[in-house]
Amino acid sequence: MARIRIGISGWRYQPWRGVFYPDDLPQRRELAYASRQFACIELNGSFYSLQTPDRYRDWYRSTPSGFVFAVKGPRYITHIRRLREVRTALANFFASGVLALEEKLGPMLWQLPPSLRYDEDLLEAFLKLLPKDTDAAGALAAGHDDHLKTRGLLHSRQRHRLRHALEVRHDSFCDARLIRQLRRHGVALVVADSDGRWPVMHDVTAGFMYLRLHGQGELYAGGYDDQALDAWAKRLRAWHRAGQPQDAQLISDAAPPARQARDIYLFFDNDQKVRAPHDARALMQRLHLAWGEARET
Numbered sequence: 001m002a003r004i005r006i007g008i009s010g011w012r013y014q015p016w017r018g019v020f021y022p023d024d025l026p027q028r029r030e031l032a033y034a035s036r037q038f039a040c041i042e043l044n045g046s047f048y049s050l051q052t053p054d055r056y057r058d059w060y061r062s063t064p065s066g067f068v069f070a071v072k073g074p075r076y077i078t079h080i081r082r083l084r085e086v087r088t089a090l091a092n093f094f095a096s097g098v099l100a101l102e103e104k105l106g107p108m109l110w111q112l113p114p115s116l117r118y119d120e121d122l123l124e125a126f127l128k129l130l131p132k133d134t135d136a137a138g139a140l141a142a143g144h145d146d147h148l149k150t151r152g153l154l155h156s157r158q159r160h161r162l163r164h165a166l167e168v169r170h171d172s173f174c175d176a177r178l179i180r181q182l183r184r185h186g187v188a189l190v191v192a193d194s195d196g197r198w199p200v201m202h203d204v205t206a207g208f209m210y211l212r213l214h215g216q217g218e219l220y221a222g223g224y225d226d227q228a229l230d231a232w233a234k235r236l237r238a239w240h241r242a243g244q245p246q247d248a249q250l251i252s253d254a255a256p257p258a259r260q261a262r263d264i265y266l267f268f269d270n271d272q273k274v275r276a277p278h279d280a281r282a283l284m285q286r287l288h289l290a291w292g293e294a295r296e297t
Contacts, residue, residue: 001261002261002262002263003264004236004240004263004264004287005039005040005068005265005266006268006280006289007070007268008041008042008267008268008277009041009212010041010271011030012027012030013274015272015273015274016030016271016274016277019274021033032062032063034277035062035067036064037277038284039068039291040070040265041069042070042109042267043070046071046074046096046098047073047111048074050074050096050148051096051097052096052097052149053096053097053150053153056096056100056101056153057097060101067104068106069104069105069106070267071098071101071107071108072108072111073093073109073110076089078111078113078116079113086129087129088144090129091141091143091145092147092148094131095142095144095154096152097150097153098137099138099141099153099155099156100156102156103160105134105156106163107163107165107188107208108163108164108165109165109167109190110164110166110167111167111169112166113169114198117173118170118173118178120177124181127185127187130162130185132162132186133160133162134156135155137162138156163208164187164188165188165189165190165206165265166189167212168189168190168198168201169192169197169199170199171199173199173201174199176251176254178251179251179252179254180254182205182206187205188206188208189201189203189204189206190211191210191212192211192213192214193211193212193215194214195216195217195222197214201249201251202235202244202245202248203256204262205256207262208265209239209263209265211265211267213266213267213268214269215275216228220269220270220272221275222275223275224268224275229279229282232266232283233283236283236287242258242262268283
């Protein structure tokens with residue numbers, strides 16, 4: 001069944017201690033605590049550097065059954081190489097231990113820099129490299145080089161499909177060609193709320209939706225008021241039922257492929273003033289999602 005999962009972007013933030021996290025909670029237990037409040041969390045460390053198989057295994061063991069990680073692709077690929085000649089970099093990433101998350105491995109997030117313009121051919125070459133399942137990811141990972149500091153992990157215990165989501169931050173991506181391109185590859189266009197900083201596009205391009213709410217009024221810090229949360233809840237219900245919200249801002253006139261329902265992943269990224277966990281809980285309540293209570297029993 002299609003599900004709505006609401007969570008947070010990252011979990012290790014000093015200001016959260018004593019506010020979201022109990023005063024006496026050891027730092028090493030923060031992921032275990034957070035993953036029992038929310039059904040999904042964005043894993044951000046992978047954006048900044050290659051992790052290790054042991055670290056991914058620890059994250060797997062710290063989280064309950066049914067929990068899902070969204071894993072952020074490396075900035076080396078998106079911001080430094082800017083999607084150019086990245087086969088080996090992708091191999092290093094997938095060999096670094098990502099597959100140790102097994103069935104808890106959710107969508108892969110590829111966040112592009114604000115200065116990167118839409119280049120259809122460049123993006124096409126990148127999208128063709130993205131593996132569709134863990135077997136394909138393992139085959140790609142076999143091409144890793146010596147940038148890995150530990151032995152590469154090239155397989156998972158069972159084969160799982162992989163989902164990919166693309167977050168764009170330059171206005172040139174507001175192009176119907178992008179929508180057709182992402183639909184052809186089954187890659188989700190991230191719906192990003194950035195208080196007007198980056199493009200707003202609500203086009204559905206895959207069998208699932210991926211949303212990032214970066215803050216209302218103040219990027220990464222502003223909290224969402226009741227009116228805003230009500231509006232997002234209404235949109236999520238429409239997308240989950242395979243419909244389209246009445247206030248959707250669309251780039252393409254072409255409708256997405258028909259479905260009975262869609263999986264939805266939504267992450268609050270307004271962490272600086274401890275708003276993310278509060279807003280995530282408030283939105284979950286509006287949608288009658290009770291992951292935290294269910295996990296605590």
